[in-house]
Amino acid sequence: QVQLVESGGGLVQAGGSLRLSCAASTRIFNIDTLGWLGWFRQAPGKEHDFVAAISRSDFTTYYSDSVKGRFAISRDNALNTVYLQMNSLKPEDTAVYFCAASLNIQIMSRGGYNYRGQGTQVTVSS
Numbered sequence: 001q002v003q004l005v006e007s008g009g010g011l012v013q014a015g016g017s018l019r020l021s022c023a024a025s026t027r028i029f030n031i032d033t034l035g036w037l038g039w040f041r042q043a044p045g046k047e048h049d050f051v052a053a054i055s056r057s058d059f060t061t062y063y064s065d066s067v068k069g070r071f072a073i074s075r076d077n078a079l080n081t082v083y084l085q086m087n088s089l090k091p092e093d094t095a096v097y098f099c100a101a102s103l104n105i106q107i108m109s110r111g112g113y114n115y116r117g118q119g120t121q122v123t124v125s126s
Contacts, residue, residue, distance in 0.1 A: 004099045007009050009120030012089055018122060020084040022099030034101045034115070037075060037082045038062075041095035042119070051097070051110050052084060062105055067093075089124045097122050 009021040024037065037054030052063045052073040061073055072085040082099060097120055100113035107113070 004101065004115055004117035006097065006099050006117045006120040009097060009122045011123045011125065014089060014091055014122070014124055014126050016089050017030040017085070017087045018089065019123075020097055020099075020120060022082045022084075022085065022117060024080045024082065024099070024101070025079060034103060036100070036102045036105055038073065038100055038108055038113075039082075039097055040082045040100055040111070040116075041093075041097045041111070041122075048098075048111060049095075050109050050111060053102070053105055054082065055105070062109060064109075086122070089122075091124045093122065094124050095122060095123045098118065 003025040005023045006020060008018060011017055035056050036053045039051040040048045041051050042048040050064050051067055052071055054061050054073045054075050064078040070088045075082045098117050100106040102113045
């Protein structure tokens with residue numbers, strides 16, 4: 001069964017930090033064609049936006065301009081887990097964050113993915 005399960009969301013004040021985790025089933029984590037794991041977010045009434053991604057092969061990372069310098073994505077291959085460390089959070093970061101797997105970064109950075117999780121709510125109060 002293919003699964004991505006997120007955790008770690010919650011309510012935090014502006015300027016605070018949260019760490020999201022995404023546990024991936026072994027099939028997703030190891031399949032050769034799904035080279036990228038990453039995070040998207042979707043605010044109420046809006047389309048989802050790309051946040052960050054990390055490659056399976058060499059751990060190359062990509063970030064959206066809106067989170068660059070504040071968020072950090074990492075992965076632990078032994079635990080089949082991807083993390084998103086979010087610092088200096090702003091109210092505009094409020095959204096449902098979901099983990100996804102994709103074939104390549106070009107697809108992912110434009111909003112595409114092959115598998116996704118259910119998501120976890122992040123709320124940043126001002």
